[in-house]
Amino acid sequence: MAQKPHDQEFLEYLVKSIVENPDDVEVTRKVDEMGVLLSLKVNPKDMGLVVGRQGSTAKAIRSLLRIVGVRNNARVNLKIEEPEGSTRAPRSQEGEMRF
Numbered sequence: 369m370a371q372k373p374h375d376q377e378f379l380e381y382l383v384k385s386i387v388e389n390p391d392d393v394e395v396t397r398k399v400d401e402m403g404v405l406l407s408l409k410v411n412p413k414d415m416g417l418v419v420g421r422q423g424s425t426a427k428a429i430r431s432l433l434r435i436v437g438v439r440n441n442a443r444v445n446l447k448i449e450e451p452e453g454s455t456r457a458p459r460s461q462e463g464e465m466r467f
Contacts, residue, residue: 373397375436375444379406382429387414403443406433412451419448 372380376397384390392411397404410418419426430446437444 378436386417389414405445407447407449409449
Protein backbone atom coordinates (compact mmCIF):
# COMPACT_ATOMS: atom_id res chain seq x y z
CA MET A 369 0.00 0.00 0.00
CA ALA A 370 1.36 3.42 -0.97
CA GLN A 371 2.05 5.87 1.83
CA LYS A 372 -0.27 8.87 2.03
CA PRO A 373 1.21 12.36 1.60
CA HIS A 374 2.12 14.07 4.89
CA ASP A 375 -0.61 16.72 4.63
CA GLN A 376 -3.38 14.18 4.07
CA GLU A 377 -2.10 11.91 6.84
CA PHE A 378 -1.82 14.86 9.25
CA LEU A 379 -5.37 16.05 8.52
CA GLU A 380 -6.81 12.57 9.02
CA TYR A 381 -4.98 12.14 12.33
CA LEU A 382 -6.03 15.59 13.57
CA VAL A 383 -9.70 15.28 12.66
CA LYS A 384 -10.00 11.70 13.92
CA SER A 385 -8.69 12.96 17.27
CA ILE A 386 -11.46 15.59 17.45
CA VAL A 387 -14.59 13.77 16.25
CA GLU A 388 -16.78 11.18 17.97
CA ASN A 389 -17.01 8.97 14.84
CA PRO A 390 -13.40 8.64 13.62
CA ASP A 391 -14.23 5.76 11.26
CA ASP A 392 -16.41 8.14 9.20
CA VAL A 393 -13.57 10.60 8.50
CA GLU A 394 -12.64 10.66 4.82
CA VAL A 395 -9.96 12.84 3.25
CA THR A 396 -9.40 13.11 -0.50
CA ARG A 397 -6.43 14.92 -2.00
CA LYS A 398 -6.24 16.71 -5.35
CA VAL A 399 -3.24 18.55 -6.76
CA ASP A 400 -3.49 21.18 -9.51
CA GLU A 401 -1.79 24.43 -10.52
CA MET A 402 -3.30 26.19 -7.47
CA GLY A 403 -1.69 23.76 -5.04
CA VAL A 404 -3.10 20.95 -2.92
CA LEU A 405 -6.82 20.70 -2.12
CA LEU A 406 -7.81 18.43 0.74
CA SER A 407 -11.54 17.66 0.93
CA LEU A 408 -12.83 16.51 4.29
CA LYS A 409 -15.98 14.49 4.92
CA VAL A 410 -17.13 13.65 8.43
CA ASN A 411 -20.22 12.17 10.07
CA PRO A 412 -23.05 14.77 10.06
CA LYS A 413 -23.13 14.64 13.89
CA ASP A 414 -19.45 15.70 14.00
CA MET A 415 -19.73 18.80 11.81
CA GLY A 416 -20.10 21.10 14.81
CA LEU A 417 -16.93 19.71 16.37
CA VAL A 418 -14.91 20.17 13.16
CA VAL A 419 -16.18 23.67 12.40
CA GLY A 420 -16.26 24.96 15.99
CA ARG A 421 -17.77 28.12 17.34
CA GLN A 422 -17.84 30.76 14.60
CA GLY A 423 -15.52 28.53 12.58
CA SER A 424 -12.68 28.74 15.08
CA THR A 425 -11.72 25.05 14.91
CA ALA A 426 -11.82 25.04 11.11
CA LYS A 427 -9.60 28.16 11.04
CA ALA A 428 -7.11 26.50 13.38
CA ILE A 429 -7.01 23.34 11.23
CA ARG A 430 -6.43 25.47 8.12
CA SER A 431 -3.57 27.33 9.86
CA LEU A 432 -1.90 24.06 10.80
CA LEU A 433 -2.28 22.74 7.24
CA ARG A 434 -0.63 25.91 5.90
CA ILE A 435 2.36 25.21 8.14
CA VAL A 436 2.54 21.60 6.91
CA GLY A 437 2.34 22.92 3.35
CA VAL A 438 5.14 25.43 3.85
CA ARG A 439 7.41 22.69 5.19
CA ASN A 440 6.70 20.68 2.02
CA ASN A 441 6.82 23.63 -0.42
CA ALA A 442 3.13 23.37 -1.27
CA ARG A 443 0.05 25.53 -0.86
CA VAL A 444 -2.51 23.43 1.04
CA ASN A 445 -6.20 24.36 1.10
CA LEU A 446 -9.02 22.66 3.02
CA LYS A 447 -12.57 22.17 1.85
CA ILE A 448 -15.00 20.83 4.44
CA GLU A 449 -17.84 19.01 2.73
CA GLU A 450 -21.17 19.83 4.41
CA PRO A 451 -23.05 16.52 4.68
CA GLU A 452 -26.80 16.09 4.48
CA GLY A 453 -28.34 16.26 7.93
CA SER A 454 -25.44 17.99 9.67
CA THR A 455 -26.18 19.40 13.12
CA ARG A 456 -24.81 22.83 12.22
CA ALA A 457 -27.49 25.52 11.95
CA PRO A 458 -28.15 27.09 8.54
CA ARG A 459 -26.10 30.26 7.98
CA SER A 460 -29.04 32.64 8.53
CA GLN A 461 -29.64 31.24 12.03
CA GLU A 462 -26.05 30.81 13.25
CA GLY A 463 -25.91 34.10 15.15
CA GLU A 464 -29.38 33.88 16.69
CA MET A 465 -29.80 32.72 20.25
CA ARG A 466 -32.27 29.90 20.80
CA PHE A 467 -34.05 29.17 24.04
